[in-house]
Amino acid sequence: MEEFFNRYKKELTWLFYAIATALVLLFLREQLADKKASRIVQTLISGILVGGIYGLVALGIVVINKASGVFNFAHGWMMVVGGMIFWSFFAVAEISVPGAALLSTATMFMVMTAVSVRSLLEPRNLLIAAGGVLALTILMTVGGIELKWLHAIVGAFAGAILIGLVVERFTIRPLIGQPIFTAVLMTLAIAEVLHGVTQIAWGTVELNLPIFVNPETNRRFSVIRLDGLKDMLGGVTIIRVELVIAFVLAIVAFVGFIAFFRYTSVGLAMRATSEDQQLAQSVGLRVRVILAITWAVAAILASIAGVLQGGAVGLSLNISFVALRVFPAVLLGGLESIGGAFIGGIIIGIVEQFGTFLNSSQQVGTDLAPYVVLMLVLVVRPDGLFGEKRIERI
Amino acid sequence: MKRICFLFSLLAMTSIIAAPAMAQDMMDYPSELSECAVDLTGETLTIFHFGDLSGPYAFITQPVVSAVTDAVHYWNGRGGVCGAMLQQIYEDTGGSREAAQSAYDRFTSAYKDELDLLLLYSSDDGELLREQLAEDEIVSFISAGSIESLYGEDGMTPGWLYASNPLYINQFGFFCQFVAASPEIFPDPVIGFVTWPNAFGRAGTEPSARAYCAELGVDVLEEPQFFLPTDTDILTQVQNAIDGGANIIYTNTLATGPALIAGTLVDLGMEDEIRLAGVNWVMDTTVGILGQRVLKPNGLPSVDGMFGSMPFLWWTELTSPAVQFVYQQFTLNERSPAEQNIAYLVAWGAVDSIIETFIRTVNRVGSLDAVTGADIRETVEAMDYEILGGLMRHRFEEGMRDATMNRIAVLKYANTTMSGAATGPDDALLIDDGAGGKLFVPIVVPLTDFMPVPQLRGQ
Numbered sequence: 001m002e003e004f005f006n007r008y009k010k011e012l013t014w015l016f017y018a019i020a021t022a023l024v025l026l027f028l029r030e031q032l033a034d035k036k037a038s039r040i041v042q043t044l045i046s047g048i049l050v051g052g053i054y055g056l057v058a059l060g061i062v063v064i065n066k067a068s069g070v071f072n073f074a075h076g077w078m079m080v081v082g083g084m085i086f087w088s089f090f091a092v093a094e095i096s097v098p099g100a101a102l103l104s105t106a107t108m109f110m111v112m113t114a115v116s117v118r119s120l121l122e123p124r125n126l127l128i129a130a131g132g133v134l135a136l137t138i139l140m141t142v143g144g145i146e147l148k149w150l151h152a153i154v155g156a157f158a159g160a161i162l163i164g165l166v167v168e169r170f171t172i173r174p175l176i177g178q179p180i181f182t183a184v185l186m187t188l189a190i191a192e193v194l195h196g197v198t199q200i201a202w203g204t205v206e207l208n209l210p211i212f213v214n215p216e217t218n219r220r221f222s223v224i225r226l227d228g229l230k231d232m233l234g235g236v237t238i239i240r241v242e243l244v245i246a247f248v249l250a251i252v253a254f255v256g257f258i259a260f261f262r263y264t265s266v267g268l269a270m271r272a273t274s275e276d277q278q279l280a281q282s283v284g285l286r287v288r289v290i291l292a293i294t295w296a297v298a299a300i301l302a303s304i305a306g307v308l309q310g311g312a313v314g315l316s317l318n319i320s321f322v323a324l325r326v327f328p329a330v331l332l333g334g335l336e337s338i339g340g341a342f343i344g345g346i347i348i349g350i351v352e353q354f355g356t357f358l359n360s361s362q363q364v365g366t367d368l369a370p371y372v373v374l375m376l377v378l379v380v381r382p383d384g385l386f387g388e389k390r391i392e393r394i
Numbered sequence: 395m396k397r398i399c400f401l402f403s404l405l406a407m408t409s410i411i412a413a414p415a416m417a418q419d420m421m422d423y424p425s426e427l428s429e430c431a432v433d434l435t436g437e438t439l440t441i442f443h444f445g446d447l448s449g450p451y452a453f454i455t456q457p458v459v460s461a462v463t464d465a466v467h468y469w470n471g472r473g474g475v476c477g478a479m480l481q482q483i484y485e486d487t488g489g490s491r492e493a494a495q496s497a498y499d500r501f502t503s504a505y506k507d508e509l510d511l512l513l514l515y516s517s518d519d520g521e522l523l524r525e526q527l528a529e530d531e532i533v534s535f536i537s538a539g540s541i542e543s544l545y546g547e548d549g550m551t552p553g554w555l556y557a558s559n560p561l562y563i564n565q566f567g568f569f570c571q572f573v574a575a576s577p578e579i580f581p582d583p584v585i586g587f588v589t590w591p592n593a594f595g596r597a598g599t600e601p602s603a604r605a606y607c608a609e610l611g612v613d614v615l616e617e618p619q620f621f622l623p624t625d626t627d628i629l630t631q632v633q634n635a636i637d638g639g640a641n642i643i644y645t646n647t648l649a650t651g652p653a654l655i656a657g658t659l660v661d662l663g664m665e666d667e668i669r670l671a672g673v674n675w676v677m678d679t680t681v682g683i684l685g686q687r688v689l690k691p692n693g694l695p696s697v698d699g700m701f702g703s704m705p706f707l708w709w710t711e712l713t714s715p716a717v718q719f720v721y722q723q724f725t726l727n728e729r730s731p732a733e734q735n736i737a738y739l740v741a742w743g744a745v746d747s748i749i750e751t752f753i754r755t756v757n758r759v760g761s762l763d764a765v766t767g768a769d770i771r772e773t774v775e776a777m778d779y780e781i782l783g784g785l786m787r788h789r790f791e792e793g794m795r796d797a798t799m800n801r802i803a804v805l806k807y808a809n810t811t812m813s814g815a816a817t818g819p820d821d822a823l824l825i826d827d828g829a830g831g832k833l834f835v836p837i838v839v840p841l842t843d844f845m846p847v848p849q850l851r852g853q
Contacts, residue, residue, distance in 0.1 A: 039633060046627050053626060091827075195448065195488075204452030205732040206649050206680055210687065210831060219689045223661045238661055243627060312626040314650045314684050316453055321624045356630045361617040363591050365630075 017380060031358050038235030043357045044350065045239055051349020052247030053308060057326040058333065058341035059253060060301035066261070066336045067270040067294035068277075069180045070172070073187040075302055076323030077194035078163060082303025083310040083319060084202045085159035087209050090152035095141045100155070104136035107158040110165035114292045156303050163194075164299030168292045176277055176287060195320070204317055211311035212242035246308040253301065254342045261338060270294055274336070328370040332377055334387025343385060347373065421722050424715040424783035425746050431757040435477030439762065440508055441466070441748055442483050444497040445515030449489025450623060453649055453680060455515050457733040459484060461741030462513075464727045475749050478762065487519070494519045502530055510767040511535065511751065513744055517543050517593050520555050527554040531767035533774060535744055537737075538562065538674070540593050541851045544795035549851040554767070556774055557796040558706070558740060558747075558786055560847045562597035562646055562673050565703040565800060567848040569671055570607035570614075572701075572802045572841075573642065580669065583611075586640025587618035588631050588655055595620070595646045598673070602850050615640055623650060632658045641668055648675035650684055656696035657688035665690050671701035677708070677805055679735045682836025685805075693819035695834055697805055701841075704803035706743070706786040708838040709734060716743075716782035743781040747788050750779055799844040807834040815839060 005012065032040060057075065064072040072078075089095060112120055112129045119125050139154040167190055175183045214221055221241035230236055261267035273280045273290045281287045309319050329348040333340025348370045355365030377385060441462055447455055459482075466480040474480060483505070487493035501509055512527070514520055514536045520543030527534050531554070538559035541549045560568070573580045585607065589595040596618070604614040615638045619631035632655060635643055643659070645652055652672055659665045675681075685697030707714050712721060720742045724734060755765050755773045779788040787799060806815035808823040815837065816822035824832040 036637075039637070042633070043630055046629055050627050199448050199452075203732075204448055204456045205730075206453035206684065207732075208684060208687070213687075220657070220687045225663075236662070238629070240627065240661065309624075309626065313624075313654060316623075316650070317448065318450055318623045318650075321622075325622075325624065353627075353630055356621075357634070361619065363620050366620075366622055 020376075028354075035357075036234045038230075038233035038237050039357065041229075041233055042235075042237050043353045045237065046243075047350030047353035048346055049240070049243035049247050049349070050353065051329075051346035052243070052250040052342075053305065053312075053322075053345070054326050054329050054349050055342040055345025056246070056250040056253060056301065056308070057305045057323055058329045058345050059250075059257065059338065060298045060305065061323070061326065061330050062333070062335065062338060062341040063257065063301065064294060064298045065274075065330075066338070067274050068172070068183070068291055069274055070183040070187060071335070072298065073184070073323075074167070074190035074194060075298070076320030077191045077198070078160075078167075078299050078302035079306035079309065079323065080198050080315075080317060080319050081163060081194050081306075082156060082160050082299065083209065083306030083315050084198060084207070086152045086156035086303065086307045087207050087310070087315055088202075089140065089155035090148050090209065090211070091207070093145050095151055095155075097137070097141050100140040101133065101137045103155065103158055103162065104133045104140065107136065107162040107165075108132040110162055110169065114165065114169075114289050115286065156307065157300060160299040160303040161296045164296035165292055167299070168295035172291060172295065173288060176291075191320075195317070198317065207310075207315040209307070209310040209315050211307065212245065242308075242312050246312070249304065249308065250342065250345075253304065254338060258338050266290070266293060325366070325370075328374045332374050332384055334384030336388050337384065337386035340384055340386030421715070421719050424719045425750065425781070426783065427746075427750055428753045428757065430476035430753060432761060433477050434475070434756065434762055437478040437762050438481055439475055439478040439749075439752055440481050440483055440505070441513065441745060442501055442505065442509055442511070443513035443515075444485040444487055444494065444501070445519055446489035447484075447486035449487075451489060451516060451648075454675070454678070454735065454737055457729075457735055457738035458513075458515065458741040460727075460729055460733055461738045462745055464723050464729075465742055465745040467727070468723060469749075476753060476756070489516075489518075491518060491522050494522055498523055498526065502532070507763075510765055510770045511748060513748070514555070517597075520544070521593070524553050524555065531771075533767055533770045535747060537740055537744075539796065540597060545851055552793045552795045554771065555795060556790050558743065558781075558788070559674055559797055560703070560705055560800050561796045561851060562594070563600060563603050563850045564796070564847040565673050565705075566598035566603050566644065567606050567850045568703065568800045568845075569644065569701070569802065570603075570610050570612045571848065573607075573612050574610035580612075580642060583642055584613045584615065584639045585642045585644050586615040586635030586638055587645070588628070588635050588643050589618055589620060589646045590623065590651060591620040597646055598644070600850075606848060606850055613639075621651075621654075623647075625654070628654055628658055629661070632662065636662075636664065636668065643668055643670050645670070645672040645676065647672065648678060649680040652676040652681045652700060653684040653687065653697060656685055656700065660688050660690055660696045665696065669701065670697070670699075672703075674703040674705055675736065676700060677702040677704055677736075677803055677838050679709075679836060680732075682805060682807075683833065685836075686834055689819075692817075694807060694816060694822065698807055700805045702803060702805065703800050704838060704840055705797055705800045705844075706740065707784065708803070708840075709739065710837045711840075714784050716785040719782065720785070739785070743785045746782045746785075747779070750788075751777070798846055800847045801840050801842045801844050803838045803840045806837050806839050808837050 061072055061075050064070055108129045112125055136154060136158055140151050171186050171190055172183055175186060212220055224239040224241060226237040261271060269285050269290050272285055273287050277287050306319060309322055329344035330341060332347060333344025351369045351373050352365045355369030445455055446452060462482045466482055469475055469480045485497040487497050509532055512532055512534045514534050517540035520536050520539045524543050534555045536555050536557050539555050539557040541561060544553060544555050544557055545551055546553060573583045587599050599618045607614050619635050621628045621631050643655060645655055656670055659668050681697055686695040688696040690696055707717050709717060711717050720739055751770060751773050755769045756762055759765055759769050775790055777788050781788050809816040809821045810823050823835045825835060827833045
């Protein structure tokens with residue numbers, strides 16, 4: 001018998017998984033049997049769309065992890081700060097020119113000194129920095145309220161880059177060569193600092209961020225009603241436009257980052273750096289610059305996610321908790337996988353919605369189902385669905 | 395039961411315009427505080443408080459600090475209370491129980507002799523500190539406490555915490571009374587809870603509340619639907635409640651919570667079929683503003699017509715000297731519109747209540763130094779006091795630890811002439827939001843008089 005099990009271990013394992021899957025499907029079939037088709041379709045649509053936002057948040061965490069091996073616990077607070085900066089330019093009629101100039105100057109200073117402070121001593125670099133400051137300040141303040149989108153996007157990008165670079169320069173860079181766990185702990189400290197900064201700068205009162213609005217009515221977009229399917233599905237099915245916009249933006253970001261990591265030299269350098277920072281440095285890669293770019297990119301992604309989430313439900317400190325809900329998606333997809341982050345986000349979104357659909361009163365959707373699915377997947381694939389399998393040769 | 399107080403509310407609404415003009419003359423303090431029998435010149439009366447100022451409830455609680463700061467400034471500018479200068483000592487716990495415990499430990503060790511009265515914000519902190527407050531003999535004032543925090547696990551053991559609002563379960567029972575008495579608004583009522591999953595959100599979902607409502611002919615669905623403050627989409631929860639038969643959705647949430655539910659009902663095209671109601675926090679300014687993201691087909695914000703508890707006077711009830719006074723202080727201190735919420739209003743009331751409590755206690759015991767928590771407790775339980783001359787009532791006789799009076803109100807939006815509620819966007823008062831958009835002006839219209847709430851704890 002023992003010989004039989006050893007011989008067919010792999011096949012038996014897969015047989016076990018197949019039986020388990022069949023049982024789950026049978027359970028779901030029974031649970032869904034008395035549900036209207038429209039509700040099932042609606043739940044699926046909601047899950048996919050909400051999952052798109054989760055995927056976008058997960059992407060920011062994965063980018064940092066992919067390049068530096070650090071799991072960024074501060075990502076949620078980077079979302080909050082990014083969203084707040086966007087709001088400061090979007091919801092305020094008169095932008096402070098000195099404030100915009102200060103933000104531009106700080107951002108350009110951090111960008112131009114990414115390699116070394118001395119680089120600013122070169123006249124050419126100084127000229128570029130001055131031009132950058134001027135251009136950013138103009139873009140943030142030019143025109144009136146009708147250009148608030150331009151002001152907000154430029155301001156939020158500049159702010160995100162500044163946050164990413166400051167975090168990298170003063171907290172992560174000094175830890176190069178130290179155990180990764182030290183940097184992970186540092187991200188917890190960064191989260192608390194950003195928490196405090198947010199309170200001091202913007203207070204804690206919930207802010208309205210009306211980005212998903214019809215320009216004619218200045219109110220939120222109407223939902224898309226799938227009335228054509230009403231007879232077939234036995235009920236109305238709707239799609240929220242802002243979630244569709246967020247989903248499309250998420251897809252664009254994913255495609256862009258997959259291409260970036262695969263086809264650009266910076267992307268390849270990031271991947272190399274994530275393997276071994278000291279080795280990467282020894283072959284001539286500028287690890288400092290690569291890490292700086294990575295943190296800036298992650299901060300931009302966090303800002304985009306913060307703005308989308310803030311636009312959907314309002315800007316508050318609670319947004320930071322979205323990142324906690326995304327952790328299962330990151331682990332499910334695989335810590336280093338860009339595509340995995342997206343798929344993980346979608347799966348967790350669907351699982352949450354169906355868990356809620358079937359049993360909302362016990363919080364099955366948010367507190368139980370995502371973690372059960374995560375456990376099951378990790379049992380089968382310990383590195384996540386698309387994670388890189390690490391082989392260490394001794 | 396449902397005597398509509400339109401005249402009252404219309405008068406109140408006109409005062410939105412009148413208020414800035416009125417703010418030119420300094421008003422007298424609206425309370426009839428007790429005479430000071432003891433001169434406290436040279437002494438300091440400290441208002442201690444801590445709670446979640448940066449966590450999940452931050453957007454509601456932050457104005458507490460502003461209100462207490464303004465009150466301290468007001469009193470110290472007038473020579474203090476019986477000559478004693480006021481000061482506040484507070485701490486942010488970020489919504490963490492560990493931080494709340496740590497703050498309590500610090501307060502009780504650093505201010506052992508002074509700390510006889512403590513202001514708390516949340517039910518969770520109340521539950522955490524209930525036994526410790528009793529052991530240390532420290533009285534605590536809180537806006538709204540849970541059954542466990544105020545009356546213990548059995549619901550029958552009064553502690554050292556005193557809440558200025560009725561228990562949430564009693565507010566829900568009171569709403570059921572209103573529903574039962576209003577068949578023309580709520581025919582064949584079935585209530586479904588769509589709420590947050592914390593202690594606050596779950597209050598009112600107890601079997602005793604369901605049984606009480608059933609006795610009145612109001613069905614309540616057994617299974618509440620839960621969502622998180624971070625949820626972007628709650629279609630599933632709302633549809634679950636509707637599929638379960640609910641034609642009234644009740645929520646113990648605040649800020650984005652009621653706005654999200656109302657928006658979802660509009661998305662589903664069910665804003666006229668399903669009524670929305672909730673605990674006192676759903677009447678807050680934040681809800682009136684956040685609910686404007688989604689408009690109903692009639693052009694008014696999604697939360698227009700939402701019912702809620704209103705156990706105190708509201709900002710728009712400016713016929714009351716209490717509200718006039720707080721409004722004046724709010725204006726003079728140049729507070730931001732976002733702070734014009736329940737917390738700012740109620741915190742002024744809490745300071746007034748603390749001052750009156752101390753005056754009466756010092757008068758009795760002879761000096762500020764001699765005051766103990768037990769003395770404060772004795773005073774609190776003997777008081778029958780109109781806070782700020784009518785904002786709310788302080789009366790905790792016969793073992794009561796929460797307010798016993800409540801009324802039902804409806805959230806509406808002002809019309810252009812400020813003579814009533816808008817019927818559509820054409821006659822609605824719209825103001826600039828400072829970013830190129832327009833905002834409707836939320837108003838709260840009381841639908842009933844103040845009446846006793848049912849006592850549903852411990853059943």
